[in-house]
Each structure stands twice: as C-alpha cells, then as structure tokens.
Amino acid sequence: MVDILCVNLRGGLCNKLICFSEACKIAQKEDLKILEPKFGWGKNWHKVKFSEIYDIDFFNEKMKQFTNGKVNVIIEDPLEKYNRRDYKYYKKKREYLWSNSIKTFRKLRAQKTWDNSMISYVIQSLRLNKQNQEIVDKFEDIKNIDALHIRIESDWIKYAKDKAKGKKSDPDQIYLIGLKTLISLYKSTFPNRNTTFFTTGENHENIKKELLLSNIYSCYHYNNNLDYEINAAINFELCCQANRFIGISSSTYSNLISFKRSLNNRHSSFIYNYKNAILERHDSGLYANPKNAVTKIM
Numbered sequence: 001m002v003d004i005l006c007v008n009l010r011g012g013l014c015n016k017l018i019c020f021s022e023a024c025k026i027a028q029k030e031d032l033k034i035l036e037p038k039f040g041w042g043k044n045w046h047k048v049k050f051s052e053i054y055d056i057d058f059f060n061e062k063m064k065q066f067t068n069g070k071v072n073v074i075i076e077d078p079l080e081k082y083n084r085r086d087y088k089y090y091k092k093k094r095e096y097l098w099s100n101s102i103k104t105f106r107k108l109r110a111q112k113t114w115d116n117s118m119i120s121y122v123i124q125s126l127r128l129n130k131q132n133q134e135i136v137d138k139f140e141d142i143k144n145i146d147a148l149h150i151r152i153e154s155d156w157i158k159y160a161k162d163k164a165k166g167k168k169s170d171p172d173q174i175y176l177i178g179l180k181t182l183i184s185l186y187k188s189t190f191p192n193r194n195t196t197f198f199t200t201g202e203n204h205e206n207i208k209k210e211l212l213l214s215n216i217y218s219c220y221h222y223n224n225n226l227d228y229e230i231n232a233a234i235n236f237e238l239c240c241q242a243n244r245f246i247g248i249s250s251s252t253y254s255n256l257i258s259f260k261r262s263l264n265n266r267h268s269s270f271i272y273n274y275k276n277a278i279l280e281r282h283d284s285g286l287y288a289n290p291k292n293a294v295t296k297i298m
Helices: 013-030 056-067 087-092 097-111 118-125 130-137 154-165 179-189 204-213 228-241 252-263 290-295
Strands: 002-005 033-035 082-085 146-149 196-199 244-247 269-274 277-280
Touching: 002 013, 013 033, 013 056, 013 097, 013 118, 013 228, 013 252, 056 118, 097 118, 118 252, 130 228, 146 228, 146 252, 179 204, 179 269, 179 277, 196 204, 196 228, 228 244, 228 252, 244 252, 252 269, 269 290
Parallel strands: 002 033, 002 082, 146 196, 146 244, 244 269
Antiparallel strands: 269 277
C-alpha cells in the first residue's frame, strides 16, 4: 500500500501553486508521494487535473533533481490501494498550507532570495503539457512585445474596493486603476512599444477595442472551451516570455510571473499600482507591498 499525500488547493491558479509548494515541503519531509492535485475554477472547481495543465513527467524529473527524488506526483490508479494522508490530517498538525506559505515568504524576504526554496523548485519544474504549449508557440513574436496583466475583472473590483475601504498603510498604493488611466500611463512610459499582449479574466474584446482607440494594437489568448485556470497557465507562460511585463504587486499571479522571469534572467518587470506610475520592480516578485517591490533589491 502506497502512502500518499492528498491536498485540497484553494484560490486562483498561483495561490494554488503556492499552496502546492507547501505540500511538496510536507511530502519531502514525510517521504510521501503526492496524489495528482486538482485545479479548476467556477463550475470546474477542483475538476481539472494537474496533468491537464502541466507536463507531469517533466515536473517529476526536475523535482527529483531538486529534492533527491523525495517529491513525486502520481496519477491515481483505480486498481491501487492507497494509504491516504489528506489535508485534514495535516490540519490537526497545524500544517495549514496557505498560512504556512505566509511564514515561508517572510523567511524568504528576510533572506532576500528565493534561491533553494521549494517554491523556486516548483516554478522551475512546471512546464505546460504538449497541447497547451502548442498554443503558446503560436505567439511567435511574444519575446519582442510587452505583456500587460490587467486587473479589472468583476471579482477584483470588489476585492480592490474592500481593500481601499480599510486603513491604508501607504497612500501611494493603488488597489484599482481605470483602464483608460492604465493605457495613458503605458503609452507615456513606453512610447516606442510594439503590438501589446494582454491578459485578464473578462471582457477581452472590449479591452482590445479600448487599446485600439489609443492606437495600441493588441492581442490576447482566451479560449472559452478551456477551463479558466488552463487559460491562466497559458497566459502565465506568455507573460514570462514577453519583452517586458507590466502587472501589479498585489496579485500573486503578477508576482510569480515576475519571479519566473527573474529565474530566466528576463527581468524588465514593472508594476502600475504605486504612485500613479509604471515603475520597475527590483524584488524578483517577492513583495506584495508596491513600495518594497520597487525599492527592495533581491
């Protein structure tokens, strides 16, 4: 009977990946295999398998190098009997994946590096599966154009308004920016841009039209036949490959893109949620606080 760790991942794609990296730490420590985790959003909540997004064989091979073979994700075999050690078991030991990740990030910030961290190993071990990579490959010119992460989705608007109502620790921090304002900042900061790639969760055609009104030719990827998080993973990779990446430090999605870009020596990552400007970040995606993102050098 095989001992396996079963994890219940929560949040959006990158929150799930952060929690997954904490699960990998538990698996390494306890010498457990990890049952293939589920992703998905909305009606497909926890119905999308890891292997429907990423190349599971590549992941396991890379993680073997980083963890001496102690982290391995297995696909469930209906004929196999498992000794399931699920998330509830680890809650009894106070091993909360997300709360543990907060502690992990505090340590990383104190060390001023992501090197030799489990989240670094996980990000380096993620490669899209063949089907999803073929979509990325269709964007042949992505390395020569900018990528914008535009956070104006309905759920983000609600989140940003709630955050703005709270006590602000920094009056220069911006939780929500209007599309026209962002476009104006982008045009003034990078006047010699080429066609711009953008990623967002809703209203793609409306955003494309608004960019065109400002003489910005743009492109995007979103396939309604794919799960939201499969689309997000494809867009994530495109943003990692772009010439410049402009996002926000309050999004784990933007932060992990900036991190992977730094791992690939493709820096040129910027934020637009501080001081009404687009500013280059120097933290390799480690900080959610925008002031730290542009002032802390990792």
